[in-house]
Amino acid sequence: MAPNLRQTRVRRSVHAFSLIELLVVILLVGVIAAIVLPALAKSRQKAMAAESLANSRAIGAAFKQYANDHDGALVPVNPVGKNAKANWAQELDQYDQANHRPAAAAAAGIGYNRRLSQVRRLDAIAQPARTVAFGDTGQIVNPEERNPDRWREEPSAKPQVARLFETPASNEWKTSRNRMVNRHLGRANVVFADGSAARMPVSRVGFQFEAGHARALWDSQ
DSSP states (O other): OOOOHHHHHHHHHHHHHHHHHHHHHHHHHHHHHHHHHHHHHHHHHHHHHHHHHHHHHHHHHHHHHHHHHTTTBOOOSSOOSTTOOSSHHHHHGGGOOSTTOOHHHHTTTEEEEGGGGGTOBGGGOSOGGGSEEEEEEEEBSOTTOSOGGGOOBOTTOOOOTTEEEOOTTSTTTTTOOEEEOOOBTTBEEEEETTSOEEEEOHHHHTTTSOTTOTTOTTSOO
């Protein structure tokens, strides 16, 4: 029996139409994924930034409480004494009251301003609300870069607890790679000497300025 040409054409049309539909669906899925996935990634980054800012606030509160309990003395970089802890982060643990989050755990990837290790007392800081005490810190790969917002963190380096960040006033400024970094959507979380916390570009901290400059927020003067 001869094949029905009309039925054959219909079948081919149906098969061809189904293939086109499949390609359209694949294309639509790709377009949706291209739109949704970056949005999800950005939302996740925002959530991480918010959590990090909460950690910074916890450190700020502990830092201020420590000074209150020690007659205005700042927590030392490396505590000494019979009951001293291993580092500033562990020393602040007992003062952290935010969600019972240990300051040492919250301090992973956070650096203490080396400049303040030479100050020792809170009342020696001229403007605590404009002096950065802590901030997102890591090892950078381009310490010769003059624009702080272009400092790139070493991707393979793990966040360390109780790190220090260098300043233009320190002897290690030109040799050390420990710097503040824009870790969260082009911003760094910082803690001021008055215990408050904020998010800002590293360039706002003023590492491109020398000590004594009005825009050098890393300087205690």
